[in-house]
Amino acid sequence: MKLFDVYPLFDINIVKGEGTKVWDDKGQEYLDLYGGHAVISIGHCHPHYTEKITQQLNALGFYSNSVINKLQVQLAERLGKISGYDDYQFFLINSGAEANENALKLASFTNGRKRVLALNKSFHGRTSLAVEVTNNPKIVAHINDNGHVTFLPINDLEAWEKELAKGDVCAVILECIQGVGGCNMVNEEFAQGLEKACKKYGTILICDEIQCGYGRTGKFFAHQWLNIHPDLITVAKGIGNGFPIGGLLISPEFTPVYGRLGTTFGGNHLACSAALAVLDVFENEGLVENAHLVGEYFIEQLKELQKTEPHITDVRGKGLMIGVEMDIPQKDVRNKLIYDEHVFTGCASTNILRILPPLVLTKDDVDEFMKRFKKVLKTI
Numbered sequence: 001m002k003l004f005d006v007y008p009l010f011d012i013n014i015v016k017g018e019g020t021k022v023w024d025d026k027g028q029e030y031l032d033l034y035g036g037h038a039v040i041s042i043g044h045c046h047p048h049y050t051e052k053i054t055q056q057l058n059a060l061g062f063y064s065n066s067v068i069n070k071l072q073v074q075l076a077e078r079l080g081k082i083s084g085y086d087d088y089q090f091f092l093i094n095s096g097a098e099a100n101e102n103a104l105k106l107a108s109f110t111n112g113r114k115r116v117l118a119l120n121k122s123f124h125g126r127t128s129l130a131v132e133v134t135n136n137p138k139i140v141a142h143i144n145d146n147g148h149v150t151f152l153p154i155n156d157l158e159a160w161e162k163e164l165a166k167g168d169v170c171a172v173i174l175e176c177i178q179g180v181g182g183c184n185m186v187n188e189e190f191a192q193g194l195e196k197a198c199k200k201y202g203t204i205l206i207c208d209e210i211q212c213g214y215g216r217t218g219k220f221f222a223h224q225w226l227n228i229h230p231d232l233i234t235v236a237k238g239i240g241n242g243f244p245i246g247g248l249l250i251s252p253e254f255t256p257v258y259g260r261l262g263t264t265f266g267g268n269h270l271a272c273s274a275a276l277a278v279l280d281v282f283e284n285e286g287l288v289e290n291a292h293l294v295g296e297y298f299i300e301q302l303k304e305l306q307k308t309e310p311h312i313t314d315v316r317g318k319g320l321m322i323g324v325e326m327d328i329p330q331k332d333v334r335n336k337l338i339y340d341e342h343v344f345t346g347c348a349s350t351n352i353l354r355i356l357p358p359l360v361l362t363k364d365d366v367d368e369f370m371k372r373f374k375k376v377l378k379t380i
Contacts, residue, residue, distance in 0.1 A: 017044025017045050019360055020361055020365050029342065033365075034346045034354075038211045041214060041216075041278060042278055042287065043358045053274055056270055064264070065267065075272050075279075078279045083249070084220065087252050089249070092271070093247065094265050095125070096124075096208075100125050101127050101128065103248055105129070105260070109257075113171075116149045116150070117149075117150050117172045117203075118149055118173050119174065121135055121184065122135045122178065123136065131144050133149050135181075154190075155186060155190040171203060174194070174223075174230075177212040182352045182354075183321060183323025185317070187226075191228045192226065207234070209222060215291050216291055216320055217320075220288060222318065232251065235247045243275075245274065290360065298361075305374065312324060313325050324353040325352050327351065328380055333353060334353065337372065337373070340375075341372035
């Protein structure tokens, strides 16, 4: 049997990682400024993380959600305190797509509506509802295209208020900093106006914090820079530092009903151990603050380079979620970074580098990247 060929792959076999570095099977070291789609939050193979997962695996790897799992309770309590949402409820699943899927279901269960508003260039996952609210027709199959979604421009409050006023909108789903969409940023005026309009018309506000959340922007959630308070918050990626886990933070205004939501693997013992280890490192090493300080330094360095480098047309983002827009294809730059300079970055669209490093990134790492990035730009 062969693998189903769904990904164009770089011809590199990564076999080892530590902190912000990874190594291939030939011993070549790479600087990792992508963290596997923003998944690696506390760095590769953090010793505390590997120790905690190993301890749990030696005790119990899995049992079903039909019995008490105190690790889930601990995780909910810890996450509530560190994020500032200790009055919310927590539902554990396995991935970001599942988190968004369940958020949309819960919203519809609550107000009995079907229509959803989402951003142009949005990306919320590849499962049935999640892909329907993703603004990419290439990955929306006919069976997913059910006409539930209206896509609207970012920061155009008037357009959103006009749709909400129709009174039939179940939910608004929002990436406060878009990932696949290119690190476009929601502004404070739009976010606060949208929150007010949602409350006025009985619409559930969902913030998708799967990529932009979990400390990446220098606050625990990206929406906290905008001073809004969503009804539902979805998390995944960095929560487990590579172990598959997702979650849904749920306002206390929602009442749980047995049978509506459920999961086999969600919140399993190993996943919770991974997530608790991540929070330990966040607290002990000050990673949210580090993301803010190093991220600000990184953005400053890129904006300084923009002044003298004509290929860079824009630098945007917050903390360690950064988009570098160029007037040349990102593919050319990214390939040279990987194969010539041994740096992993991400991408968006045809001309945007997306930078999503582990939150343990240092200023020295930034300086090293800038040196290699400048070398690449000189050769294009």
